[in-house]
Amino acid sequence: MSMPEGLDEDAPIFAIAVAADLSGMHPQTLRQYDRLGLVVPERTRGGSRRYSLRHIGQLREVARMSAEGIGLPAIVRILELEARVRELDLRVRDLEARVRTEIERRPGARVFAAGPSGGVIPLRQGVRVRRATEVVLWRPVADAPREDDQAD
Numbered sequence: 733m734s735m736p737e738g739l740d741e742d743a744p745i746f747a748i749a750v751a752a753d754l755s756g757m758h759p760q761t762l763r764q765y766d767r768l769g770l771v772v773p774e775r776t777r778g779g780s781r782r783y784s785l786r787h788i789g790q791l792r793e794v795a796r797m798s799a800e801g802i803g804l805p806a807i808v809r810i811l812e813l814e815a816r817v818r819e820l821d822l823r824v825r826d827l828e829a830r831v832r833t834e835i836e837r838r839p840g841a842r843v844f845a846a847g848p849s850g851g852v853i854p855l856r857q858g859v860r861v862r863r864a865t866e867v868v869l870w871r872p873v874a875d876a877p878r879e880d881d882q883a884d
Contacts, residue, residue, distance in 0.1 A: 744774035755791035776876035
């Protein structure tokens with residue numbers, strides 16, 4: 733369903749009769765889906781159901797899946813997973829924006845070097861680390877001399 737510019741797809745604006753008409757279903761079917769928790773609309777203070785554009789899309793999707801032979805419990809699970817994907821997508825976008833902001837605030841802060849103990853340390857851009865000139869001899873444990881070999 734294409735969205736008009738500036739319209740919130742989660743705004744509960746459609747009464748059940750309009751939602752039924754837009755989704756091509758009978759109002760009683762919408763009530764049943766509400767009772768089953770399949771597509772749960774918002775409620776007014778008086779208890780009337782109000783459907784959003786997202787609900788209309790879900791109702792159309794339920795009709796399509798049902799026509800393809802998918803059972804209602806499976807449709808419920810699919811809709812739950814789609815809601816979770818939307819939630820995670822929003823979270824990813826938020827985290828990406830926060831990372832971009834952090835990178836913009838600290839340009840060059842993502843330069844790393846090995847510290848004296850061998851750990852990784854962050855450096856500011858343009859800072860040089862004094863190079864170590866010591867030589868370290870490493871021997872694998874299997875090649876290390878044994879105490880009984882040194883006794884000879």
